[in-house]
Amino acid sequence: MHIEPISQSSLEEDSKRYIKGVILAKKVSIDYETAKHISFSVEGEETKHNVMYFDEKTGTKKWQCDCKWYTLQNKVCSHIIAVNISLKEAFIKI
C-alpha cells in the first residue's frame, strides 16, 4: 500500500507535540496490514496506542488514533506524528 504522509508543516504545527512524536517514533511497529488499512502500534512509557491508516479516506482523515487526545481534539496527535516520522526516517517499512 502506498502511504500518503502528512506534510512536515502539519506535523510541526505544535512543537511540543512534534517533539513527543520524535521520541515515540522509535517505538512504532506495524501491527497488521490489509488491502484497505494498516494498523500501527506506538508504545509509550505507560500506554500503548493504536494508529490506523485508511487508504480510502482523504487528507488527514486517513489517519486515526485511539488515544483520548485525538478523540477529543480530532487533530494530528503525537502518535500519528510518531508513525509519520518513523516512515520518513525508515525505522519501519511498508
Ligand SMILES: [Zn+2]
Ligand atoms: Zn494518539
